[in-house]
Amino acid sequence: MTATPRPPLRALTLLAALFSALLLSAPALAIAPFVLDQGNITDKVGALGDRRDDVQAAIDRLQSDAEVGFYVVYVDSFGNLQPDEWANTTAVESGLGTDDLLLAIATEDRRYTWSVEEDFPLDDEKLNEVAKKAIEPELARDEWAQATINAADGYRAVAAGEPVPDSSGNDSRLLTGLLCLAAAVAVAIAGFLWWRTLRSPKEKDSESEGTPVAELEGRADTLLVETDDALRTSELELAFAQSEFGEAATADFAATVEGARTDLADAFRVRQQLDDERPETESEQRDLLTRIIDRLNAANSRLDADAEQFDRLRDLGRRAPEGLERLRGMQTEVTAALPGVDETLSQLRESYPETAIGPVAEAADDARDRMLFVGAHLDAAHEAIADGRSGEAAVELRACEEALSQGQQLVNSVVRRSQELRRAEHDLPEVVDRVDREISAASEDEADDERLRAAVASARQSMEEIRSQTAAGEYDPIALTLKAEQTAEALAEQTERLRDEEENARRAHDQLRQALDSAVAAIGAAEDYVATHRGAVGPRARTRLNEAKAALAHAQHDGASEPVASLKAATRAGRLASEAADLAERDVQAYRDPLDQRVPGPMGNSSNAGAILGGILLGGMLGGGGRGGGRSPGWGQPSHRPGPGSFGGVGTRGRRGGGGRF
Incomplete structure (x- = not known):
């Protein structure tokens, strides 16, 4: 009996390639950046199988020996985002900090990337060495678990000054793969047919509908806050750069900031549209929220594109000694102004109720808090400079710049509030008289107009309340002025239609x-x-x-x-x-x-509490994440103190990374 010939290896390979192409014709499931809330390992594709414990053990060894927090994510696809943008955004939203590393692997895209903060203890050369020697070879063989295990062992080795362990493949792997190839092809055929035929129309429709509205809204709101903070920090850093180098040298960065400001304003305008009284359909909400996210992504892309060049211009690390001296001078100026702030607040409290002082009631205490922070971190910068740690000195000085800026703003806010209260108190009688005249004029026409009669009655009641408060003694002249103006505007809505254009x-x-x-x-x-x-x-x-x-x-x-x-x-x-x-x-x-459980626990020292409240140190008060720093995700306590922001957008500011295809 003649033996049945075995199919040649080339034919098997071709057959596998054909069915692989068939399977890949189905779109990979793109997952948007998300908060890591499942510990160190997030496996969206079932890549680890029964080796999850092995991976966790390697991560634990790295944490124990090198004090590095290692997080790995397996997804099908990064979608339309660049891998580094996807990973950076996920890291930021998850609050990963200076000692944390994120490895993101897209199994269908055949791409991977890693993301760390600028001050991560391992430099790019070591991280790239681990990627090339330990990660890529395993990913190329679809050894998903082993790639992460090798990564953790590689990071542990380079942190200890040792070479990356060899990850060269074994020929037995190829033999095992060939023996399983025919079975894999059969499984692939069955799986593909099942996927094509068993999905319900409803499931297909849900894919096209996109992300749920509630999830979109949460993402849009988080991105609004983070982008607004990113722009505020970028504006501040630009102002410092302009004072140091002049407007000509910083013109391109000013244009970038202005473009981002326009994008952000557009996003806020759409958010206000969602907040107004007119209800939107679910489809309209989704469209508007998508527009918000698109505008915010555009703003962040502008800022991120210039972040590296801006850092080179300022070069705070190299110029740390002169920066330290300059900030010491600013600290002296703000501190010297604080007794005057105390006196002004005391005078205001003698003349006005607490509600009138409310926005600046704690300004002096907050300014002192910022100066406490500045003092501690300028000292830390001085020590870093003395030890030759220029990068660390730059981080400390950047935090002090924003704290000093806020301290000065707090001082100025008290002075301005005092001036505005005095001016409003002086002008209020004139405003009241004017509105009274408007009411008298409108009352002449109210007899034949029901809507006007109601408006006049409401206006009279409102003005009577204003006169009652002023007669009682202490009152808030700014609030009463606003109330009088809104009363006049409500009345004008009814009188304008009865008067000619010139009179209006x-x-x-x-x-x-x-x-x-x-x-x-x-x-x-x-x-x-x-x-x-x-x-x-x-x-x-x-x-x-x-x-x-x-x-x-x-x-x-x-x-x-x-x-x-x-x-x-x-x-x-x-x-x-x-x-x-x-x-x-x-x-x-x-x-x-x-009682609010969102308050971060360990923040290094008491002065950091105010700095986090001021957004100087990025510490995840709104959702557990922030640019360039923040709390670890909810399953544990921070392994680092929060860090300051810098020029740039949400996705890549203050972060570095690498990776590639496999």
Whole structure:
């Protein structure tokens, strides 16, 4: 009997390739960046099989011997994002810190990447050596678990100054693979047919519908906060660079920041649209949230693209000694101003209720807290310079720059609040008289108009409340001025249709200056508060503040040509700014509540608490993550102290990485 000939290896290989291509025609499941909440290992594709414990053991050895937190993620695909962008965003959103490393592997894309913070203890040369010698060879053979085990052992070796263990393959692996090839092809055929035929139409539709609205909204809100913080830090660093090198040398960076500012403003505008009274359908919500995320990604991409070049320009590490001297001088100036702030606050409390002082009530204490932080970290920078640790000195100085800026802003906020309260107190009688005249004029036409009668009655009641508060003694003149202006605007909505265009324009022109002054005061107070407490301020307060600024800009730009529209915009700006301040204060109060479990535990020293609240040290108060620093995910305590932000966007600022194809 003639033996049946075995299929040649070439034919087997060709057959496998054909069916592999068939399987790969199904789209890989792209997963958006996400918060790592499953410990060190996140396996979305079942790559580890029964070797998960082996991988965890290798990770534990690395943690024990080198004090490196190692996190590995297996997904099908990074989607439309570049691997480094995907990994950096995941690391940032998860709050991975200076001693943590993320290895991300996309099994279907055949790509991998690693991501660490700028101050991670291993340099790029060592990390790349581990990647080439220990990780890539195993990934090329689809040995997913072994690749991670080798990575952990490789990092442990280079941290100890030893060579990376050899990861050369064994020929037996090829033989084993050939013996299993025919069975694998059969399984592939069956699996592909099952996948194509058993999926329900509903499952197919859900794929096309995209991410659930609630998940999109959460991602959009987190990205709004993080991008707003990134832009604020970038603006501050740009201001320092402009003072050092001049506007000509920093013009390109200024243009980048302006472009990111426009993108962010567009995102906030869409967020406000979602927050307004008109309800959107689920499809409309998804479209609007996607637009927000797209605009924020554009803003971050702009900033990230220039981050490395900006760091080279400033070169804080090389110029650390002169930077230290400059910041010591700023520290002296802010500290010297604090007794005057105490005196001003004391005078304000003698004249006004606490509600009038509210936005700046704790400004002196907060400024002292920032100066305590500055003192400690300038000393740390001095020690780092003396020891030749220029990179560490740069990080300390960057944190001090923002703390000093906030300290000065807190001092200025008290001075400005005092001036605005005095001015509002002086102008309030005139505002009240003007609104009373508007009510009297409107009452002449109210007999034949039911809506106007109701508006006049409401306006009279509102003004009576204002007069009652002023007669009682202590009152908030800024709040009462805003109330009077909003009363006048509500009345004007009914009287404008009864008057000619010229009369309406004249009335609006007479009221516009005071409305603009009130809006500027309200926005200034809200901006100071958000900027110096942004570590705890959420998306709603920031959205209202951004919309208030946009309304004010419109009122100021079109005041002469369109006084009626400008008056409406100015009044709206003041109202939105007040809402922003209220929302921000609630956010901060919730954070400061000792029962609030979001408060980070170990923060190094007491001065760091205020620095995290101010967003100087990035510590994940809103969702457990922040750029360039933050808390470890919820399963454990931080293994590092939070770090400061720097010029750049959310995804890549302050991080480095590598990787490639396999």
